[in-house]
Amino acid sequence: MRKFLFKIVNFLQGRYGIDELYKFLFIVFWIIAILSIIIRNPIIYLLEILICAYMMFRAFSRNIYKRQNENAKYLKIRDKILGKLKLQKRKWADRKTHIYRKCPNCKAEIRLPKKKGKHICTCPSCKKDFKVRCR
Ligand SMILES: [Zn+2]
Incomplete structure (x- = not known):
């Protein structure tokens, strides 16, 4: 048992792990997974597998620098979209006075x-x- 745990710890050492992009992909994965139950389509199923494989690849990757760059790009896009949504919300709230x-x-x-x-x-x-x- 100890040997097994040691092997796992050794395997996980130096791996990238979970970040914001992983969390986003996780949500997308579940949406597609539920969709694939409703709509039985091989393309949706393939997409589900590809997203899962990409998530695993990123989490267990040793190229931390590259994964951090991907995450930074994702955060930049996410913040841009969220900023626009926030502005639209504010415009709607102020529509009578401003x-x-x-x-x-x-x-x-x-x-x-x-x-x-x-x-x-x-x-x-x-x-x-x-x-x-x-x-
Ligand atoms: Zn100006």
């Missing part, structure tokens, strides 16, 4: 109080003036 406009110069999203008519506003990030029309 308007959102993109600065024509630096493309920054600016939150402005909702006042009828034409206005000139100054971008807080690039300090340039631009016209805003609000109905």
Whole structure:
């Protein structure tokens, strides 16, 4: 028994393990696994196996640097999407009191109080003036 545990510990030493990308793939894997029960399709089944194999490959990989880079790329994409969703949520919550406009110069999203008519506003990030029309 001790010898067996020693072998396992030895095997796991220096392996990459679990990260955020692994957790995301785990959720995707289960969604596809449930889908494959409902829809019996060999392509979905193949996808399920491929995701599982990729998860195992990453978790047991010894190339930690490469796996960390993959995870960093995933986090960058995830944060971008979550940031956009957060902004949409905020736009919806403020829709009666504020308007959102993109600065024509630096493309920054600016939150402005909702006042009828034409206005000139100054971008807080690039300090340039631009016209805003609000109905
Ligand atoms: Zn600007």
